[in-house]
Amino acid sequence: VMRAPATVYTVQNSTYGDIAAFVDGVKSTTAAQGQQYAGMLRVPLWTNEFTAILDKIIVNRISDPAKEGADGDITAVRLFLDSNPKGCDNATGGNGVFETGNDTEVTDPYNPSTFVGGNVTLNIPDKANCGKIDTSTRTYFVVFDYANSASLGKTHAAVINAGNIEDGVRAEYEYIQRIHGPRDRAWKRDLRIKTSAAGRHYDL
Secondary structure, eight states: OOOOOOOEEOOTTOSSTTOOOEETTEEOSBOOTTOOSEEEEEEEEEESSSOEEOOEEEEEEEOOGGGBOOGGGEEEEEEEEOOSSSSGGGGGGOOSSOOTTTSEEOSOTTSOBOOBTTEEEEEOSSHHHHSEEOSSOEEEEEEEEEOTTOOTTOEEEEEOOTTOEESSSOOOOOOEEOOSSSOOEEOOOOSSBOOOOBBOOEEO
8 A cells, every 4th residue: 555645734814814924913004224034934833644854845945026025135034933932843832923043044044045036945854854745733833034234115925836845756736925015815625735925015
């Protein structure tokens, strides 16, 4: 008997009122130059049965057309696991709120990724422990560090497009994208992997 592939799910419309989009519990519509660890994107994942291993996530940076920011405004892009206390084994203690003191960075903290051409790949070195997805929801946060010289008056948001959350095998699914405005739209389809999220729109 061959093991069936796990189907990973996310929450539809999870990207507005309860989005990460804050710094250690304090929500804001703006980010200061030099701001580190600004929560941008909340991604809850789970399976109905079996276990999946999250390999990597590709994040795209988007902006308001009239206030287009640049890749260089963001000096680091990180992925955190909701936990308390720190440690991937403590994900059940997470509260759904991005808190650097409790949550665990699952990307390499000493070699953070950066945007190139508006996208970045976030790899998880310890996939077995920090990328494990099962029937208990694990919530991940995509986090930006803003440059000291980030251009003023520009905007930044983040989106994970279709096909950009991978468990080691490329899979297709729909996406949820944060709209620049008070409403969100969401799409999702029951396929092998069904995971996506949309990001917070920050003004500088």
